[in-house]
Amino acid sequence: MNAGKNTYRQLEHAALNWDENSLPISSEFDDVYFSKASGLDETRYVFLQHNRLPERWESFDFSQGTPFVIAETGFGTGLNFLCAWQAFLQHAPADARLHFISVEKFPLTQEDLKKSLSIWPELKALADQLIEVYPLPIPGVHRRHFACASGSAGRIQLTLLQGDASELFSQLEAKVDAWFLDGFAPAKNPEMWTPELFQAIRRLSDHGTTVATFTAAGIVRNGLKAAGFDIKKTKGFGRKRHMVCGELILQDGQPVQAPPAPDAPIIEPLALATPWQDIPWFKPPNQLSTAANHQIDGETDLTKTVAQIATKAAKSCAIIGAGIAGSTTAQALARQGINVTLIEQNSQPGQAGSGNRQGVLYIKLGTEPSPHSRFYLAGFEFSRHYLQQNVSDELWQASGVLQLATSEKEHKRQQSFLERNQFPEQLLQGVSAEQASELSGTKLEHSGLYFPNAGWARPALLCQQFSQHDNIQLLTDTFVDKLEHNEQGWKLLDKQGEIITQADQVVIACAASAKHFEQTQWLPTKSIRGQTTYLQTNEQTPKLNTVVCHEGYIAPAIDDQLCLGASFNLRDEETELRDSDQQHNLDLLADAMPDYHQALQASDTDLETLNGKVGFRCASPDYAPLAGPAPVYDSFLERYERLRHDATRIPDAEPEYYPNLYLNIGHGSRGLASAPLCAEVLTGYIGNNPQPLERELLNALQPSRFIIRGMIRGRL
Structure with missing residues (x-):
């Protein structure tokens, strides 16, 4: 199940011993999962206090719908996640969202997880939710949503990376506000604390990102310093003498640190990762640096960078098509506080390809774990939990x-x-x-x-349910004939040229009809x-x-x-x-x-x-969905023309996308397994959320893959 492997292999569960106080100890690393004195107090002291989280949450700008993102090395029993979740409910605004990312190479069994967390009765209500949707030991990225005490779904999100920390963080797309560097001590588990891990930490961090860790070992201090963090040693928890915390301070994009002591060893800075160097055509909109060279109402706009346009906070989004792709995307964006206009040409949602009385949630995996098979495996696992949490037994049955x-x-x-x-x-x-x-x-x-755990669902009724939210306006019997963009955003026009609605963002989710629009006529669906x-x-x-x-x-x-x-x-x-x-x-x-x-x-x-x-x-030609930014077809042909003659010579050019225009189509007969996860992918692009898939799998969904593939194969 790992990239580059030719077989699927489930992860080994953590082997545990239990001490006289029923506390879990790793047999593999001969180390404790949390402090025998008080694991909960240690988490609050090391990670919450030294990342200054309660006060930061009270002053953090959640008004744009942006979540506060914590990333952790070493999920273990999930104690740090539950502690952060509990504190977030206590200190953050009622409409704020927390996104917690963690990694685990040796996941606990569900029973061991339940036994470990039973020590903390005050966390039981949260722990029960985690235990219910705890992932199987499948390598890759697992996204879960959780309700809060108020019952509002989706306010707390967990993205659990199962596998090697360096490998998975290197494949992650996110911006992290605070790091919990946990896991077993460097002396017990030196393989985790690699230069590649610290390089990934630097790439995923930004100005003001903080870090805290229970250890003061030199390998950790030096790795963080090399990554550009201003690090200080402070008193550890309990009997532990020291711990480390710090912050990334950037000026003109470069780290600013206090000068080292005269006798301090020289720490060479880590080179920043350049993950898009070999595949620049898949670089996401929010990471582009060149001037936006797209046509807006016939005129070229050079006043803003593509990244500035892409990272502008999304306040409104129009979604064309209320089938399973459009309705799940609408629900995902609405839960982030984005005002969605969902437009359906039929009299109600789910009447076209999503209109069958019953649809089947299952997957057919290839003998070898190709990116497409790995995507569908991730999609299947996400969908079954999504349906279990969000719909009634009348609409979904895990019949097998x-x-x-x-x-x-x-x-x-x-x-x-x-x-x-x-x-x-x-x-x-x-x-x-x-x-x-x-x-x-x-x-x-x-x-x-x-x-x-597979089964059947009623897709038409699911579409109708997912189209309902306080932040969703549903327009039925409405046909979108044309899309026009200007500095204020997108205008959606009917056949008479009248404006149906205007929005910052647009998602085209109307299946094969997506080719109706001038911007997407080239689609090979x-x-x-x-x-x-x-x-x-x-x-x-x-x-x-x-x-x-x-x-x-x-x-x-x-x-x-x-x-x-x-x-x-x-x-x-x-x-x-x-x-x-x-x-x-x-x-x-x-x-x-x-x-x-x-x-x-x-x-x-x-x-x-x-x-x-x-x-x-x-x-689609490769039977995988198209979920991602809409490329400017002629620009791709021009910028990557060299690939027609020599695919080994990578052009030094960034891709051009239509600003804030996205696709979510091509789900074929497997939309129940693919659409909910693709909706999460779209929230990553539109809401600047952490992405729910490794970069390789995101690339396998990019609509532009067919342009590049056609050029390399001499078809375009």
Whole structure:
């Protein structure tokens, strides 16, 4: 599951011993997770007090919707996170948001986490929320949202990086306000305290970023000094003699430090990381330095830098399309305090590609962990927790999903997949035909993969729920014909040229219709017709316990109807239901599940009446979504023209994007697994939030990838 590896490998759980006071001790590092004297008091003293957090929260400018960001090395039991969360509720304004980032290479089991945190009764209400959504031991980035005591969802966010600290912080996109350098002591775990880690700390920090750590070891002091922090040694907690704290003070972008003592060793500064040097075309808008050279109403604007335009606080956003991509994006931005106008051309949200009665949340992973497979794995894990926390049982059921191996080729692929890779059983497991039959409640002839926490949802109703928020204005029966930009922002016009609305930011989330706009005519997406079939059930209709996927799929019945499908027709714009596609869906069912199909016939279930829905999937050439800033097509062709002739010669040019214009399309038939996480990605760009994915995976979603790929391959 790590970048550069050719197999998926779950992380090793931390091996714990428990002392006479039931305190956890790491067997691997022979070190305590928190102070035996008082772990809670130590956290408050070392990290909260020496980062000056309570007073900073009271004076921090939260008015622009910006969260206060804390980053930590060593999540461990989550005690520091819970302590910061508790203090934030006590000292920060009621509408302020806290974003906590942490890293852990050896995560505790859920049971060990629960036992460790049971020591602190005053944290129980917060700890229970953490335990409920604690990630499986899967490497990568895991994003979670938490409710506060008032019940407001999303005010506290956790981004937990599972794996090597240096590697993951080097792949992170965020701006950190305070660092908790925790983890095991350098003498016990020197591998964590690398120059690469301190380089990543410097890259993720800005003027005024503070740091505090329990240790005063030279490797930590010198690493922080080399990263540009002004460091001082102070009294440690309890019996500990010293600890270290400091601050990054910048002048003209360079660190300003007090002169060292005459006998102090010379500390060479770390070179700042340049993560975009080899792939400048993926550099995000808020990191661009060149003058904005975009056309605004026919005139070139050279008055502001792209970064200044991109980092301007977003107060309003218009989202075009209220399907699963648009509605989840609207909900995510609204929770950040951004005023959203959600525009839908149909009479209500979720009527087009997201309009099926039932959709399936599951993923099909490649044998090797490509960026696309890793993205969908992260998306699946985020979606299942997102649905669990945010919707009722009527809209989402974790019924489990079986992915049958209905051909010899698929059987061999699944066997190779299981032999080469290692996953937690709570995520997926290989099952025999007999086991699949027992799980599904019907006789099956094929083995498969079982996803116990996957299931089905009602996407149309989800879209309607996610379109509701005090910060969301929903406009239905409204078609956006044109986008125009000026210094005040974006104007969205109808076919008569009348202004529908104006906004600082725009997200195009209207699937294949995104190509309607002048700015995005170049998009390589395709529209794929799909017809689902609805069968009316009766008392004799055989029941299913799980979703079963084969060449098609069938889900457990809801409201006395079975949903199965779906046809796959490229270059087919027919919107009416047709008998041939209904028969196609029934034939797929009969081939994959003959006993169940026969039982349907024997139960007098009506297989003849034509009933279902036609929708159109929007798919990209590589079947991954397009989620990110909208590139200026002609500018990309000009700035990266050299790639047509020699892809090894990287042009020294920054990309050009339309200011504050973003895409969230191309989710195909897997929108339930991809759209909620892509909404988080968009909040990273628009709200200057920490990103929920490693840089490599963000790049795999960038819309501009198709322009660069086309040039390198000689297609553009």
